[in-house]
Amino acid sequence: MTDGRSNQAAAQLVLARADALRGNLADDFRDDLVEATYDEAQAIAERAVRQVRAPRWNLDLAVDRLVTSRIFGLPLMLVLLAAVFWLTVAGANYPSALLMKVLFAVEAWGSALFESWSIPWWITGFIWHGVFRAVAWVVGVMLPPMAIFFPCFTILEDLGYLPRVAFNMDWLFRKAGAHGKQSLTMSMGFGCNAAGIIACRVIDSPRERLIAILTNNFVPCNGRFPTLILLASIFVAARFSPGLASFAAAGTVVGVVLIGVFFTLIVSAALSRTVLKGEASAFTLELPPYRRPDILRVLYTSLIDRTVFVLARAVAVAAPAGAVIWILGNVTADGVPLARHVADFFDPLGRTIGLDGVILLAYVIAIPANEIVVPTMLMVYMGGKIMTEDVTGTSLESLLVDDNGWTMLTAVNLMLFSLLHNPCATTILTMWKETRSYRWTALGALLPLVIAFAVTFTVAEFARLFGAG
Amino acid sequence: MANCSSCPDHADCGPPELDTRGFDGVVALAGNPNTGKSTVFNALTGLRQHTGNWPGKTVTRAEGGFKFKNRRYKLVDLPGTYSLLSTSQDEEIARDFILFGQPDCTIVVTDATCLERNLNLVLQVLEISDRVVVCVNLIDEAKRKGIAIDASALSDDLGVPVVATAARAWKGLKELTQTVVDLIDGKIKTAPKRAFGDGAFQDAVTELIPLIDEVAPDLPNARWVAMRLLDGDHRVRQALQSGDLARLAARTRGPIEQASPLIALGGTQ
């Protein structure tokens, strides 16, 4: 530190000399350097690597030719997507119901225990019917699908299939002024939009990364799947025979996802032609060789890293939200629960877009995390009542359709709203962390909201025009 | 227009420090994407990974530890990169850690089925650090494809130890850790291969080295610094001006607790 100043002067000297020397170098000395390094690498590799026997039939290339085939490529992709959703919907059905039954039995048992200790009703209600129920709902509804969805997805990822999807889809994304790797970040968004947005770092160009960040919300994340699956089961699958029901539900979810992909492309194209103008940047995508997935690692990353990570976050948000919902539902003003007052306030707006005030209230409360939309709606609809029966069954349908006047329009618009509406707080925060810009974060949060209102309003108007809803 | 992070003068946001308490050494894991680097990481740390790697490649810092003969080493998984010429955030993170984080050893994981491309990165890492072990992974896959790798020839050419592994089948890992520890203990001496570029460029580099030596004596990679200065690498210029490079040189193998605040990992986190 003593000779700090003289050192700094010496440093300046070095830099000046370097600048002067650079002036004498050939224009493309950087290219030459990379070339020289590669030449060296090639020479070393030639000495160390020997092809001892001719490679056998190239399975990779055969699979690649099929996967990227003009005839089979796209159908194969859709079939795989549908298969993953079907596995998730069908496989999660039974464990979900069972888990719910157990958890609600625990709630009944716990509240009964509290009552027997003559603890005041509001403490019992707050803890068991508020906090615990919201947590139980989130765990019951989310854990089984995630435990199926994430491993399936990680297998496709480990196998090397996802880069092929990016490869195939790039043309569409290029037309939208975006990057093919956006399909990777979208796939990640199925798990969690915040994770999808972090994943956008794989896109090197700032402009295209920003487009991917701003549109990631249009793929429904795990927190929104329960809403979609629930609606698909009640309003679509119920019209099919039990054998086909799960296929119908999966088909509906795939349909919603495709609408999401459509909006992603449209919004990407709009952004890249307005605020994010610019030329398509470097597209270099490595297609790694197919590899047998490492099952241990798949289970570990998908269950511990992803499932537990997302679930823990959901539970952390659900607990306080449960408390808020319970207070809104049980504190009364003029003899009516607060929740009703707020819902009534939102009701005209909700009706205009084919929903109702309770749904909008649920979405306001669910800003921290989308997972709690359905429990909030149900709790407000039920008022003080306690439902301990099978929540995915017919009692739910009668609660929504008979008691609260839901129609096909409500279902369709709720699916659309769930798909398109503003991202959750974690996602918004992640957007800010990744862009470090209030403007882009605000755009990323508000643009989907505006689109959601516009689309649901249009659908509702058309439905009314044709006499439905 | 483009967001602020696209601006070339956008400053990095406060990098977190590497917590090395309770460890006897720091080992970095570098490599091309898709070389099974994460598998090596998980195999070495026994799945004691802290953060999830969401998108098929490491975007957040992954750290873990491994034990060898009663000593504990911290293993830092760097983002997978093709090069270290600082053209993307990933490459900057990896480069900065190898340069400023001064790991006691850097393992470069390579793909045996595509060694030539991977050696490009190895040669670049060798320019920065002489404490390098090359891990030729996926040796089982190479065998299936009829490819044989002569590890000792490779080691002679590169001037650093080379270990063949098949991390997914848990093969060669013990040898890898043994080699890493031997290198840290100084039982293995290295003489990394360094010499590229044409005449004029080499002359310029040779002229700069003694000047750099004056500012930052005993820098193990003055050659590399000279190359980066000629290339106009902003980060290295800054490090030279601010005295960070000189401090790095002064601190050769000091206690790790004083790890430089320059350890810039985790991107914008």
Next chain:
Amino acid sequence: MLAPVAQLGSTLVTLAIVIASALALVFGGRVARWWGGMREAGRRVLAEDALKHIHNAGLRGNPATPDSLAGALGLSPHRTVNLIARLEAGGWLKSSAEGLSLTSEGSQWAVQVIRAHRLWERYLVDEARMPLERVHAEAERREHHRTADAVDALEASLGFPRIDPHGDPIPTARGELAELRALAITEWPEKTPGRIVHLEDEPPAIFARIAAARLVPGQTLVVEESTPERLVISVEGRTLVLPPIAGANVFVTPVEAPERRALPTPLTTLGVGQSAKVRGLDESLRGYTRRRLLDLGLTPGAVIKAEMAGIFADPVAYRVRGSLIALRREQARHVLIDPVAHGKASDG
């Protein structure tokens, strides 16, 4: 029917008020500071544009006048007079009977603005990959409001470029500007290779024609045919016909050692299943994309093979140095390969 509408209206108004006050709370301070800063910044932009105009007029040999300044900046005579008075009082310029001229401080400032402008153009083309014909306007906007340090950092991050994308030299931090000696290709002898060193970017309509032909500084071209009606040139394996009025704005210098090999062709000519040797990356590919392709091993001499196309035919996956890399057509056409003899396709 009226009641729900009124209710909806009040809901929306309430929501709007809540959102507006939240935004005001968060961003209020910023807006105030921004507004205050705008006025000051506007004066600086005006001053810098004026200095640049006077500087350029001086270079062209006919000094700027208050009239030409008013015309260039689109100012009223009154505001122009105020501006000149302000700059003269600041010691930046002198006005005389011949017109306006810069003091040495004034020309230093002007050169620094030009330096920032040309560096930004370089950045916009190389890193932001903006089309060449759009960068001038964007750089015009960005050249102001930057400290000298920030401009130096920009220069370093771009790897100390010597010329801007049009071929104009970029002044150094000390304000030194290299001289340019070149001939327009309309005056260039036929069949002699020349290296493009400068493209005149004014007027924009003619420059757009040059940009559309994908001519960039650094390329080597040969004039095949030069008549007052038309100009035929070959560059990087392409043959182009240019109107001479566009050719007059393309400047070349002699090439030291003309290459005597067969002309390369773009990678896009490689059919699926065919292999070829990489000759190099074309000159118009700069910045990040160039570095990335080099890093992936697309260096001269590397063997490249087209393995397969995506379901929409673009991108195409190429095998290079053992790995499979997908490139868009847009990138592949910047990669030059040795010409492929047809019929030599080998599969597997």
